[in-house]
Amino acid sequence: MAVYTDINEIDLAHFLKDYDIGELLSYKGIAEGVENSNYLLHTSTGSYILTLYEKRVNSNDLPFFLGLMRHLAGKGISCPLPVNQKSGSSIGELAGRPAAIVTFLEGMWMRRPTVQHCYALGEALAGMHVAGGDFPMRRRNALSVEGWRPLWDNSKAGADRVEPGLGKETEEDLAFFEANWPSHLPHGVIHADLFPDNVFFLGSKLSGLIDFYFACTDLLAYDVAVCLNAWCFEKDHSFNLTKGTALLRGYNSIRPLSADEAASLPILSRGSALRFMLTRLYDWLNTPEGSLVVKKDPMEYVRRMRFHRQIKSAEEYGLALEGQKA
Ligand SMILES: Nc1ncnc2c1ncn2[C@@H]1O[C@H](COP(=O)(O)OP(=O)(O)OP(=O)(O)O)[C@@H](O)[C@H]1O
């Protein structure tokens, strides 16, 4: 379970004095999530999420993440709204960690997303991209193509232990991406980690997006590629074309991909598969046994990289090309 930092009711009640959210009734740690410590709070005014930011989140990035949630919520996107302290600040400190309180979103994430969920996700992703269009802050994506080699350098010695030949395969892919990455495509605010566990549904209706802690300014179509990887592959690692079609239709219904973005979907999908393979591989090799971090299998993403290498056009992901803008 991911509650790295324990808090007690006395410190918490003291911390809450800086907020206008009523009296603390109860709180409990949330097991899910790997990056930060999250608590569910019940106060006399409602339910909230308290996050204590652990060491993998740079506190200098918090104004971007929290400012973005406030901006998106203000534009009608269903995402957590940061609660300000009485002083006006949205960032406090608890148990020696930067801490923030956000509103609680109803719903649950889908362990087995359906075609309908994929359509709704596509719509919501495009809605977020449009709503982020006038967000004034910028944050570089540390986990885009320039960030991959340093990450790789810290894992490559162990790669062939995970799968013989993975070292050579990854080196070749990295060199390919460094020479061919389509950096000219439209940029904007992207979520960058919109996996099913970060999207809540109430029945078949999407009720909210959470976990903006990888959000950054990068290629909008890269976010689509992340979602194709995270939502449209089955447990047996096969690509589900019906889900891909639904996700891309949902996206295009709000923000049609340009012809250039569509043509780049194969390289973006392959690159985003490498990105998640690399972070998973790093954790796989470097997380001590018994740690709270749940290690995710890098091989799932090696298989996706191999799948995308065979793809020639976005039509193979289900994109209806005749509808693309020039
Ligand atoms: N605003 C919210 N409303 C309701 N539940 C929330 C909210 N924010 C977080 N949660 C709950 O806390 C869990 C962990 O949150 P989150 O995904 O942000 O954590 P994290 O540590 O950044 O994890 P990771 O990056 O691994 O997804 C979620 O799965 C959800 O159950």
Ligand SMILES: N[C@@H](CCO)C(=O)O
């Ligand atoms: N979504 C990431 C982990 C958390 O960001 C993965 O599945 O590798």
